Amino acid sequence: MIGHNDKIYVAGHRGLVGSAIVRNLESKGYTNIIGRTHKELDLTDQAAVRAFFDEEKPDVVVLAAAKVGGINANNTQPAMFAYENMQIQCNIINESHKHNVKKLLFLGSTCIYPRMAPQPIPEDALLTGPLETTNEAYAIAKISGLEMCKFYKRQYGDDYISCMPTNLYGPHDNYDLSGSHVMPAMIRKFHEAKVNGNPTVELWGTGTPLREFLYVDDMADACVFLLENYDGEQHVNIGTGKEVSIKELAETVKKTVGYEGEIVWNKDMPDGTPRKLTDVTKLHSLGWKHKVDLEEGVKLAYEWFKENVDQARM
């Protein structure tokens, strides 16, 4: 059980996921939340992480810090995606154990599943086939993180759990087009085209792939729900269980931004896997369901982007 006065360390508290988890914890009356920026604490540095745990002695840890990137960054820097993520996880999970952290939540992503996993993807599809090669290093690191949580539970009885959210979007997203995911990239492109009066916006691929999107505050709500209610060994998918085509997504973002030009699909760019949808049966049976639908979520994300365009990660 976690308590409202427990000291909760959110690693990556200024990122998309970590900042949403902090907002959700605060809204539910958790009063003792701590964080460190990357500048203040490099989580790949084992000695520094140990010193931080010695000093702060958190009761609960949320591991939302990671080296994250789009397809290009993942594809061109596999060594660093594997090294940094494994290092961050090893340091935090082992120091949590040594400092008697009573609950830890590890954040992974659905790229842990095999490229040809059944759709929708159930939790037990893990390690049943080859991974997508473009983000293999990141996926291997994330798989090792969730397996480590399992092993610490098995060997020591530590209450360390893992969740695998689907594609997320919302406040504090990364809008830098060299590393951003599809939703923030579309928001930025349509916004800039509208402001500059450009007649067309180029988007990558054919628009036919099907994807699932979850508003990040919903994801945070699910994470806190799991912290409060789940202690199982198996990881839990977090998603909506609903999918849209990239074309439909583009139309929704275009309408929300109020852009009136045309979309040009650059079919020379890759589409990625044709379909990726999580099976959320387990999460639903635990008693949690998403609240924000895609249209509302895109509106909220765009409002944040407009208000924070000067500080957003561009």
Ligand SMILES: NC(=O)c1ccc[n+]([C@@H]2O[C@H](COP(=O)([O-])OP(=O)(O)OC[C@H]3O[C@@H](n4cnc5c(N)ncnc54)[C@H](OP(=O)(O)O)[C@@H]3O)[C@@H](O)[C@H]2O)c1
């Ligand atoms: N975004 C998604 O759609 C999505 C979907 C499913 C799962 N997830 C998972 O959620 C987690 C967080 O992702 P995110 O989207 O929130 O990424 P993000 O916005 O880039 O946030 C990651 C945070 O980790 C920090 N960080 C990275 N390396 C660090 C280091 N060596 N030392 C200290 N801090 C470090 C970053 O700080 P700096 O920026 O200063 O380096 C940043 O604040 C990841 O595990 C990811 O797999 C994300």
